Amino acid sequence: MKSRVLAAVGTVAVAAMALTGCSTGGASGGREASCTNTITKKDVPQVTVWAWFPAFEQVVDLFNETHDDVQVCWTNAGQGNDEYTKFSTAIEAKSGAPDVIMLESEVISSFTIRKALVDIGEFGANEVKDKYTDGAWNDVTSGDSVYAIPVDSGPMGMLYRQDLFDKAGIAVPTTWDEFAAAAKQLKDAGTGVLANFPTNGRAFNQALFAQAGSKPFEYDKTKPTEVSIDVNDDASKRVLNYWDGLVKEGLVTTDDAFTADYNTSLVDGTYAVYLAAAWGPGYLQGLSDADDTAVWRAAPLPQWDAANPVQVNWGGSTFAVTEQAKDKKLAAEVAKDIFGTDEAWKIGIEQGALFPTYKPILESDYFTNLEYPFFGGQQINKDVFLAAAAGYSGFTFSPFQNYAFDQLTEQQYAMVQGEKTADEALDDLQASLEKYATEQGFTSK
Amino acid sequence: MALTTGSASTAASAARIVRPRRGGIGAIDRRRQRWGWLFVAPFAVVFAAFLIFPLCYAFWMSLQTSTLATGTEFTGLANYAKAFTDPIFLSGLARVAMFALVMIPAQMLVALVAALVLDNLATVLSKFSRLMIFVPYAIPVVIGALMWGFLYSPRFGPATDVFALFGATAPSFLDQSSIFGSLVNIVTWQWSGYYMIIIYAALRGIDPAIYEAARIDGANAFQTALRIKVPMISSSMVMVLIFAMIGTLQFFTEPQVLRGVAQGAIPISYTPNMYAYSLAFSYSQFNYASAISFALGIIVFIGSYVFLFLTRKQSGLK
Numbered sequence: 224m225k226s227r228v229l230a231a232v233g234t235v236a237v238a239a240m241a242l243t244g245c246s247t248g249g250a251s252g253g254r255e256a257s258c259t260n261t262i263t264k265k266d267v268p269q270v271t272v273w274a275w276f277p278a279f280e281q282v283v284d285l286f287n288e289t290h291d292d293v294q295v296c297w298t299n300a301g302q303g304n305d306e307y308t309k310f311s312t313a314i315e316a317k318s319g320a321p322d323v324i325m326l327e328s329e330v331i332s333s334f335t336i337r338k339a340l341v342d343i344g345e346f347g348a349n350e351v352k353d354k355y356t357d358g359a360w361n362d363v364t365s366g367d368s369v370y371a372i373p374v375d376s377g378p379m380g381m382l383y384r385q386d387l388f389d390k391a392g393i394a395v396p397t398t399w400d401e402f403a404a405a406a407k408q409l410k411d412a413g414t415g416v417l418a419n420f421p422t423n424g425r426a427f428n429q430a431l432f433a434q435a436g437s438k439p440f441e442y443d444k445t446k447p448t449e450v451s452i453d454v455n456d457d458a459s460k461r462v463l464n465y466w467d468g469l470v471k472e473g474l475v476t477t478d479d480a481f482t483a484d485y486n487t488s489l490v491d492g493t494y495a496v497y498l499a500a501a502w503g504p505g506y507l508q509g510l511s512d513a514d515d516t517a518v519w520r521a522a523p524l525p526q527w528d529a530a531n532p533v534q535v536n537w538g539g540s541t542f543a544v545t546e547q548a549k550d551k552k553l554a555a556e557v558a559k560d561i562f563g564t565d566e567a568w569k570i571g572i573e574q575g576a577l578f579p580t581y582k583p584i585l586e587s588d589y590f591t592n593l594e595y596p597f598f599g600g601q602q603i604n605k606d607v608f609l610a611a612a613a614g615y616s617g618f619t620f621s622p623f624q625n626y627a628f629d630q631l632t633e634q635q636y637a638m639v640q641g642e643k644t645a646d647e648a649l650d651d652l653q654a655s656l657e658k659y660a661t662e663q664g665f666t667s668k
Numbered sequence: 669m670a671l672t673t674g675s676a677s678t679a680a681s682a683a684r685i686v687r688p689r690r691g692g693i694g695a696i697d698r699r700r701q702r703w704g705w706l707f708v709a710p711f712a713v714v715f716a717a718f719l720i721f722p723l724c725y726a727f728w729m730s731l732q733t734s735t736l737a738t739g740t741e742f743t744g745l746a747n748y749a750k751a752f753t754d755p756i757f758l759s760g761l762a763r764v765a766m767f768a769l770v771m772i773p774a775q776m777l778v779a780l781v782a783a784l785v786l787d788n789l790a791t792v793l794s795k796f797s798r799l800m801i802f803v804p805y806a807i808p809v810v811i812g813a814l815m816w817g818f819l820y821s822p823r824f825g826p827a828t829d830v831f832a833l834f835g836a837t838a839p840s841f842l843d844q845s846s847i848f849g850s851l852v853n854i855v856t857w858q859w860s861g862y863y864m865i866i867i868y869a870a871l872r873g874i875d876p877a878i879y880e881a882a883r884i885d886g887a888n889a890f891q892t893a894l895r896i897k898v899p900m901i902s903s904s905m906v907m908v909l910i911f912a913m914i915g916t917l918q919f920f921t922e923p924q925v926l927r928g929v930a931q932g933a934i935p936i937s938y939t940p941n942m943y944a945y946s947l948a949f950s951y952s953q954f955n956y957a958s959a960i961s962f963a964l965g966i967i968v969f970i971g972s973y974v975f976l977f978l979t980r981k982q983s984g985l986k
Contacts, residue, residue, distance in 0.1 A: 308950065482929045623951065632935075
C-alpha cells in the first residue's frame with residue numbers, strides 16, 4: 224500500500240517536473256530542434272544565430288559546408304524590434320538567447336548597458352578591423368572593446384521614378400531647395416506626391432537631421448552611466464521645419480512607414496521618390512502590387528549645401544556575441560566568419576541586396592561596376608552609394624534608443640497634426656529624454 | 669466505519685468527532701487525505717507553477733527598482749507611489765474609462781436587442797442569425813483586429829470606393845480623431861455576439877407561463893420584453909457587464925494590433941496594459957512594468973468589487 228502511494232507520488236512529481244520543465248528548459252532544450260536550416264554535420268559543436276537577412280539561409284549553408292569544426296544553427300526570430308523584444312526577454316530570463324545575434328548598430332548601446340553583449344576584442348576581433356570601413360567599425364567599438372562585427376550598412380541615396388519625373392518635366396533635385404521646388408512642380412502636374420515623410424521613420428528621421436549636422440547623443444560604451452542629449456539643436460530644427468513646411472503645403476504625405484499601405488504606395492507610383500538607404504532597392508523588389516512600367520533610378524541624396532555635401536547612413540546591421548553564449552570564443556569566430564568571405568558576400572549582394580561594410584568586397588571592381596537590372600542596368604554603387612558610404616564616419620546612439628525613437632514618433636505626429644510647431648516638438652522631445660535619462664540614473668556629461 | 673460511507677458532509681463531521689480519539693480510524697482518515705491530495709496534485713502543481721508562482725514573482729519584482737544605469741535595488745512600494753502619480757498611466761486609465769463608458773453600453777445594447785429579437789422568433793432564420801451574430805467571437809482577436817486594420821485602410825479598405833460612389837471622400841478611420849470610434853467598433857463587433865448568447869440563454873431559462881400571464885394581463889410584446897424579460901435576466905446582465913468592464917480595463921490586443929498601421933494615432937502608452945507591455949519589452953523596465961500591472965489589477969479588483977456590491981440585488985448575490 225505504502226509503496227503504491229510512493230510510486231504514485233513519484234509519477235506525479237515526474238509529470239510535474241516535465242510540465243514545469245517545459246516552461247524553463249524549453250528555450251535551451253529546443254535549441255537543436257529549432258534550426259531553420261538543416262545541419263548535416265551533427266557531431267560538431269553548434270552555434271545558434273538569430274538573423275533576418277534576406278537570403279541568409281544560403282549564406283548559412285555555405286558556412287556550414289565550408290566548416291568542419293563548427294555548424295551554425297540559424298533562426299529567424301523576427302525583424303528589428305520583434306527580435307529585440309525576444310532578446311530583451313531572454314536577457315531578463317537569463318536563458319533563451321542565441322549565441323550570436325543580428326543587431327542594428329543603433330541598438331548596440333541599448334544592449335551593452337544591460338551587459339548582454341560580449342566584448343569580443345578579447346577573442347581577436349581587432350585583428351579584422353582593417354577589413355571594415357571606419358564608419359562601420361566606429362559604430363560597433365569603443366576603443367579596443369568590440370561589441371559586434373559589422374555586416375551591412377545603409378548609406379543613403381534618393382531612388383526616384385524616372386518615368387514620373389519625365390512626365391512632370393522635373394529635373395533630378397540635388398539640393399533640398401530644388402527638392403521642395405520639384406515637390407511643388409509634381410503637385411501642380413497632379414499625379415501623386417514627390418515623397419512621404421513618415422512620423423514613425425525613426426532612424427530615417429534621425430539620418431535626415433544628421434545630414435544638417437545634428438549630433439543627438441554623446442555616449443561612450445565604456446562609461447555607461449554618462450550620456451548627453453542634444454536633440455533640439457538648430458540643425459534638427461532646420462530639417463524638421465523644412466519638412467513641416469512641405470507637409471503643411473500638402474507637398475508630401477505623412478503616411479506611417481512600414482505598413483501595407485505605405486509599401487504599396489512606394490511601388491505603385493503614389494510617391495515619385497523613395498529616400499532610401501542602400502538596402503532600399505532590395506526592399507522595393509520584395510514588394511507586391513508594383514507598377515510594371517516603373518522606371519527606377521538612383522541619385523545622391525539632396526544636400527543642404529551643395530558645395531559641402533554631407534553623407535548619412537540609415538540602418539546597417541552587425542553580428543554580436545551574447546553573454547549567454549556557451550562557447551564565446553567559438554561564437555566570436557562565427558560572428559567574424561559568417562560574412563567574412565567573398566562567396567558569402569556575393570550571395571548577400573545578389574540575392575539579398577545588402578551593402579557591405581567588408582572592404583575586400585566593397586572596394587572590389589566587381590561591386591563597383593555591378594549593374595542592377597532593377598535600375599535598368601545603372602551602376603548604382605558607383606553612381607551613388609559608394610560615395611555615400613565613404614563619407615560616413617560613424618554615429619552615436621543613446622543607450623535607450625527605442626524610447627528615444629518612440630518619443631520622436633509621438634512628437635512628430637503631434638507636429639503634423641498641427642498641435643505643435645517643429646521647434647516645440649523638438650524642445651519637448653529634449654525635455655522628455657532628459658527626464659527619462661535622469662530617471663534611469665544617467666548623469667549628463 | 670459505516671459512517672464514512674455516507675455523504676461527504678457526514679464523513680467530514682465524523683472525522684471531526686473521531687479526531688481526538690487518535691484511533692485506527694484517524695490513521696485511515698489521514699491515508700484518505702493523502703489520496704485526496706494526490707488527486708488534487710496535478711491541478712495544484714499546474715496552478716501553483718503557472719499562476720501563483722508567477723504572480724508572487726511579479727509582485728516581488730514590483731517591489732524593486734532597476735534603472736538602466738544603476739542596477740537593481742529594493743524600494744518597497746515606491747513603484748506604486750510612482751505609478752499612481754504617473755501622468756502616462758493615469759491618462760491611460762482615463763482613456764480606458766472613456767472606452768468603458770462608450771463601449772460597454774454599446775455592446776450590451778446590441779447584445780440585448782439581438783437576444784430579445786431572437787428570443788421572440790422561432791424560424792430557421794433565427795437560428796442562422798444567432799450563429800452569424802456569434803461568429804465574430806469565434807474569430808481570434810488578433811485576426812479580427814488585423815482584418816479591421818485592412819478594412820479601415822484607405823487603400824485596401826472598401827470605404828474609399830463606397831464613398832466615391834456618392835462623390836464623397838471617405839473619412840480616415842485611423843486618424844487621431846477617429847481611432848477611438850474605430851476601436852469601439854471592432855470590440856463591439858467582436859464581443860456583442862458572445863454577450864448575446866449569454867443573455868439569450870438566460871431568456872430561454874424563463875418559464876413561458878410568465879409570458880402567458882403577462883399576455884392575459886394585456887401586455888404587448890414590447891412591454892413583455894421591457895417589463896418582464898429584462899428584469900428577470902438582470903443577473904445575467906450584471907455578469908455581462910462585469911465581463912465587459914474587466915475586458916475594457918485590460919484593453920490591449922486591438923489597439924496593439926492596430927498600432928501596426930497607425931503608430932501616430934495609437935502611442936505606445938495608449939492603454940495601461942499597452943504601457944506595461946512596452947515598459948517591459950521595449951524599454952526593459954520589468955520592475956516598473958510589474959508595478960503598473962499590479963496597480964491596474966488592484967483597480968480592476970476594486971472596481972469589480974464595488975460594482976458587484978452595488979448591484980448585489982440584481983445579480984442575486986445577496
